[in-house]
Amino acid sequence: MKEILRKNLDSVIWNIEQARIKLSEHHIVKLVAVGKYSDEKSIKTLYELGQRAFGENQVQQLSSRKEHLEAFPLEWHMIGNLQSNKINKLIELRPTLFQSLDSLKLAEALNKKLEAKNKKMSVLLQINSANEESKSGVKTQEAIDIYQQIKENCPNLRLKGVMSIGANTEDTKIVKTSFEETHAIYDRLKKDGASICSMGMSGDYELAIKCGSNLVRVGSKIFTNKFN
Ligand SMILES: *Cc1c(COP(=O)(O)O)cnc(C)c1O
Numbered sequence: 001m002k003e004i005l006r007k008n009l010d011s012v013i014w015n016i017e018q019a020r021i022k023l024s025e026h027h028i029v030k031l032v033a034v035g036k037y038s039d040e041k042s043i044k045t046l047y048e049l050g051q052r053a054f055g056e057n058q059v060q061q062l063s064s065r066k067e068h069l070e071a072f073p074l075e076w077h078m079i080g081n082l083q084s085n086k087i088n089k090l091i092e093l094r095p096t097l098f099q100s101l102d103s104l105k106l107a108e109a110l111n112k113k114l115e116a117k118n119k120k121m122s123v124l125l126q127i128n129s130a131n132e133e134s135k136s137g138v139k140t141q142e143a144i145d146i147y148q149q150i151k152e153n154c155p156n157l158r159l160k161g162v163m164s165i166g167a168n169t170e171d172t173k174i175v176k177t178s179f180e181e182t183h184a185i186y187d188r189l190k191k192d193g194a195s196i197c198s199m200g201m202s203g204d205y206e207l208a209i210k211c212g213s214n215l216v217r218v219g220s221k222i223f224t225n226k227f228n
Pocket of ligand 1: 036201
């Protein structure tokens with residue numbers, strides 16, 4: 001299993017290198033390995049192979065993995081929908097980055113609880129750039145306004161940038177357009193301190209990097225138990 005994970009990780013890192021260098025040698029891309037289809041043993045193996053940042057899309061899973069792998073210096077990213085009844089739990093977990101803050105309402109609720117506990121949390125605003133009913137995130141037209149409102153009204157949130165999931169289609173042009181739209185918003189938010197543009201998963205991370213992503217969230221391409 002370790003050899004398979006090694007090959008998968010090497011291949012993803014190689015592809016990230018190729019894509020980012022095409023954009024610019026100065027364009028640095030962070031890889032967050034998404035373990036949701038996998039187990040703790042594989043995460044530990046990836047740690048031994050040099051991977052440090054991991055993402056989970058459920059608070060419960062994040063909690064048990066973080067606890068069981070406490071001995072290792074890992075970064076944990078929350079990348080899934082947060083229900084408001086899980087806010088306290090997430091705060092306790094102190095994630096490195098909560099990437100899927102998807103509404104002003106959630107931002108305000110989270111900020112209130114952080115304030116009461118005298119804590120801060122680094123977050124990304126999730127944008128539903130493909131305008132898909134099934135996806136969460138703020139609308140592209142409202143993203144800048146909401147970002148600025150959060151920045152103003154939620155001092156216990158450290159807004160670091162934006163996150164988006166590419167359009168769910170085989171049509172590369174449509175996926176590319178959704179990434180470009182997110183990146184254009186990110187560009188406009190740089191003056192407000194945005195430094196992270198999180199886009200790209202197993203099927204589209206190279207395309208996302210070409211469109212300016214500097215953080216990719218890759219799960220199945222790494223954790224599959226066959227070579228690819
Ligand atoms: C599952 C998930 C990923 C990783 O998906 P893969 O296609 O397996 O790489 C990335 N981002 C989010 C938000 C996810 O839920």
